[in-house]
Amino acid sequence: MKSSAERPWSVGEVAERFSLPTNVLRHWESVGLLAPERDAAGRRRYGRDDVVRVAVIVRSKDAGMSLDQIAHLLERDMSGRHRVLQAHIDDLDRRMAEMRRSKAMTEHALNCSAHDISTCPRFRAALSDVLGEFPDLQTAG
Template identity: 80%
Template sequence: MKSSQQRPWSVGEVAERFDVPTNVLRHWESVGLLEPARDSAGRRRYGEDDVVRVAVVIRSKAAGMSLTQIANLLEPDMAGRHQVLQAHLDDLDRRMAEMRRSKAMTEHALRCSAHDISRCPRFRAALDDVLSGVADAFEVQWSREAAVSERP
């Protein structure tokens, strides 16, 4: 019968398995994300739980989490974990909405027959949120410049 516990993996084997450089695994260890065991010669030996943690770090980084956020996620007694995770979810929602807008704009640009896409009214409508922020910033700048020029 095959043992459910795999033999420990070296840092090189884990790096190869996940296609990450060994120095990345060492860095994650230095910031406390990983704690692989050491053999009698001091070499890192990654067990199944360590490999799962590497997968969590990789997936979390792909989702845009910082190493600090990931550390909070992996900390068993982290009191603020829910706040960190909620902030990350809010950020993901914001980025996904931005990606949906970008995708719709790109799809329109692909199908649009306008020679100059920036002059297409439907394309420009997709930029309204950005353009309104620019217009607001220019209005503030113009107001400041006008106030300065009106001084004696």
């Protein structure tokens, strides 16, 4: 049972705190991610644990997780959690590698003296994974 000293928050207050439209919180409730208590008039009343759950959902969405993945993260039954979270970690690793390649290419383009960056041999070398089917294009220029 929740402590009577704990102040419950309305859906509007929670939405405002997280810069979310109220319909997002209602949607998360409809898909089972949230279950705030209701007051006598039927209004949603979010307690401390509910607000922490909203923070977990927001942070997880920022990390690229789908609502289905977040549901696995938050479920009490651990079945499937490991598989879903490992798949997300693998996806994050792949995206981080892509971001590192993109950053390196962008830094090279910023400092390259080539008028048309696509003619620079070093820049083309950074595209080798994409140009793999066209090996004669990697060094042409």
